Amino acid sequence: MTNSTSTTTVGAESAPVRAGRREWTALGVLMLPLLLVSMDVSVLYFATPAISADLRPSGTQQLWIFDIYGFVLAGLLMTMGSLGDRVGRRRLLLTGAAAFGGASLLAAYADSAGTLIAARAILGIGGATLMPSTMALLRTMFTDPGQRAKAIGLWSGVMTGGIALGSVMSGVLVEHFWWGSVFLVNLPAMALLLVLGPILLPESKNPDPGRFDWPSVPLSMAAVLPVIYGLKEIPSEGWHPLYVVSVTVGLLFAALFVRRQRTAASPLIPPALLRGRGFTPALVLTLVSAFGMMGSAIFTTQYLQSVLGKSPLQAALWSLLPSVLIGVAGPVTGVLVARGVHRGHVVAAGFAVTATGYTALAFTGTDSLWLVLAAAGVLASGVVMVMSQLTDLAMSTAPVERAGSASSLLETATEFGGALGMAVLGSVGTAVYRHRMPSSAPAEARETLGGALADADRLPGRAGRSLLATAREAFTSGMHGAAIAGAVVLALAAVGAAVTLRSIRVGDDA
Incomplete structure (x- = not known):
């Protein structure tokens, strides 16, 4: 239709x-x-x-x-x-x-x-x-x-659940x-x-790939690895000059890589692939979706263990509960698209669902196990809705002979988005945590919740319990700040998806 x-x-x-x-x-x-x-x-x-x-x-x-x-x-x-x-x-x-x-x-x-x-x-x-x-x-x-679309929905669910x-x-x-x-x-x-x-x-x-562009291989690695490294270290170590330089160097090599792809006779990533209608929006929105997925994980895993006091195995078992919603999200999304709901509307709704999950995280206290699990489930369900449809859009846009290059670009965007989510939202949470911790607290406790837990164990009785309660409150406040920031980013992504995908169809879209 x-x-x-x-x-x-x-x-x-x-x-x-x-x-x-x-x-x-x-x-x-x-x-x-x-x-x-x-x-x-x-x-x-x-x-x-x-x-x-x-x-x-x-x-x-x-x-x-x-x-x-x-x-x-x-x-x-x-x-x-x-x-x-x-x-x-x-x-x-x-x-x-x-x-x-x-x-x-x-x-x-x-x-x-x-x-x-x-x-x-x-x-x-x-x-x-x-x-x-x-x-x-x-x-x-x-x-x-x-x-x-159904097959890619299953693929996305397995990837997220794994x-x-x-x-x-x-x-x-x-x-x-x-x-x-x-x-x-x-x-x-x-x-x-x-x-x-x-x-x-x-x-x-x-059938006609041309010569393999070997110089692009080290250029691609020099573009990806320093950026990923810097972004992954920033949440725990802060905006240290070493990590900022690492990201900057990676971006410079990325510019050289793009230039190589535009001038090489047989590039690793053909520029024509990015010009396919729908491919570049899908690539950018996939990055934002991964931002939302990994940006929350850095907080929910620490919350279960360090705020609620669960053991690592207990925390991991509890974290499986949101997977129930993930298992439902993929098939439901496929049914919606099959019944004629426009793909752009589904993607926008998925981002809105993810933003709702982040919003729920902003209302948690220091003893909100079920709210955190529900928020994580809603958030992850929105991510599966988005990723399954964006992957289908990108792969449908790409020529069959370039399917490998297209899928590798999507996976690379996912890696970048996840690292960026942890860096940005992790930094927001850390800044709020440090602001909320009193100046009288030990230096290590003012840096991270893990440091506060270690210091609390060394302090006697009431002093240790007081430091632990303060640190848990501060961490929860930091999670609130990161959740609000994440909700804003995902809400903007919902608007962006509705606008950029409104005139794009893939086969059976309405």
Whole structure:
């Protein structure tokens, strides 16, 4: 159906073929690597004490054990997406699965911190091949707009839920087995993918890709990694000159990367891809959506543990409850679009729902478990609504031969948005916390809630309890400030989505 406003159809395909049982089964197989790659972001949360006791890493080594996976993953996404378009997405996916499985085995039996860091780096390389390849193959298998929207909704839900599931699984496994078991769970899934992938997944690639632009590879990494690094450090360390310089250097390399893409004969990211009607708005709004998703997580996880006093495993188990709403949001969104609701309206509503979740966080007290969980569920549901539709819009706009490059750009925007959300909202919360803490409090307690908890343990009786209560109040006030800022950003994004997407249709949109 159509509506009275002028519309532009993007990414239309002639005579789309409806997917059958084979394609849906293949989608289930593709969900395995996606789930594991997203879980590996948080799978070390509860394994860290056991790893520290066994491998005795230095402070720097412990940071690299955590961070190297995400850095390598973010830095190589664009390279691997473009490579998949050239050598074949299925081939790259299976190669990445083999690397991911081998690195998981190496990590599980690592006998030194250096070996574990190297294994985590290889896991990041494997993850960078798996994520854009799964989305590109999904674009190839599901040509019917309605079916593709449902498939991408499932993809978005699995991606969002995997991060929460990773921390819980690590807690359960470490409680019953040794720390290496958190990596061994990857092996059966990767083995299944290697067996079923060649049977169920079609091969697809760009028939005329041109020469691979090798100079763009280091430029892309030099653009992404310093920015991600700086933004991730700012919430905990503040606006230190080192991190500001890091972000600035990354942005300078980003400018060089863009210039290279405009002048190279066969660029890594073709400029024409960004000129596709609907692709750039989807890319920008995806970044804002990731801003909202990760900007809240930095507060809700600390609130459950440091304000309510839950153990890490208890906090992780409680944090699974919002996933119930996440599981409902994706299918409901798909039904709305299938029944003719304009995609722009759905995306705008998703941002409004996310803003509502942030608004609810602004009304929490120091004993508001259920309100925080409800707010987190509403917030995450809005994110799934937005991301599923923006991903479908971007992938429908992109030519099939550039599906790998398109998906890698979306994933990179997600990484940037998440880091930016933690940096900006984390800084707002920290500023409010420090303002609310009395000058008479110990210096460490005035910096962070964790420092206040440590100082409270060292103080006698009433003094310790008073400091702890003050710090928890200050942290909750900081969360209120960040929540208000987040609500404003997401409300503006809702207006922006309604305006920029109002004249764009993808196949079945109203």
